[in-house]
Amino acid sequence: MGHRDDLLTGAKRCLVEKGYARTTARDIVAASGTNLASIGYHYGSKEALLNKALIEAVVESGDELGRAVAAEADADPGADPVSRFQAVWTRIIQEFSDHHELWAASLEIFGQVDRVPEIRQAYADAIQEGREGMAAMFRRMSPETGAESSPAVGSFLQALATGVMVQWLVDPERAPTGPELAEAFRTLLAWQRGAAAGEGPAPE
Structure with a gap:
């Protein structure tokens, strides 16, 4: 690899090990085996390099x-x-x-989306891909519901994924587990069945 690729690889490693805000140019140089001048020559600034590294790492x-979720859905x-x-x-x-450290680094940069258009676009594209992926998973798991409902369900599941990720990053000890989310799903289904049958809320 040349210095450009070495810098990108080193920046990704720093994002995982140190996070976005704590990574310095010297950290990247040490991780990549390059030099400070290479950052400016290939990327213009440390921030531009970190932004590109984070976007690529999050997409990867x-x-x-x-792939893991699709395999589980079809298992x-x-x-x-x-x-x-x-x-x-x-x-x-x-x-x-x-991948706790990488997802934590991705949250660090949300505050920059208004100032860095390429980050906004990259994250918007990633969110849309997540919606479409969740919708496709839903269609495979519940083909009887009809394709017309899956875009909205994909958006709902993507929103749930984002919320669960934040809870796990902030408070993993009390964040929801798979069984707990399934129990919530069962409760919502029971409410829906009760509403469809014209039943009121259960008495306290």
């Missing part, structure tokens, strides 16, 4: 997560929907745990 990790076609829901979310949470 998102692709890995998507047991005969299982009931709630069991498959639980298995999928257990796997998603495991991925958040396995």
Whole structure:
């Protein structure tokens, strides 16, 4: 690899080990085996290099997560929907745990989306890919619901994934688990069935 690729690889390593805000140019140089002048020559600034490294790392990790979730969703076609829901979310949470430092670094940069258009666009594209991936998973798991409902469900599941990720990063001891999310799903299904049957809320 040349210095450009070495810098990008080193910056990704620093993001995982130190986070976005704490990474210095000298950290990247040490991790990449290059020199300070190379950062300016190839990327213009440390910030531009870190932004590119974070975008690539998040996309790569998102692709890995998507493959893992798709495999889990297809693992047991005969299982009931709630069991498959639980298995999928257990796997998603495991991925958040396995790549904790990278997802934490990705949250650090959310405050810059208004100032750095390429970050806004990259994150917007990643979120849309997440929606589409979740919608495709839903169609495979519940084909009887019809394709017309899956975009909205994909957006809902993507929002749930973002919320669960934040909870795991902030407070992993009390963040929801796959079984807990499945239990919430069962409760919502029971409410929906009760509403469809014209039943009121259960008495206290």
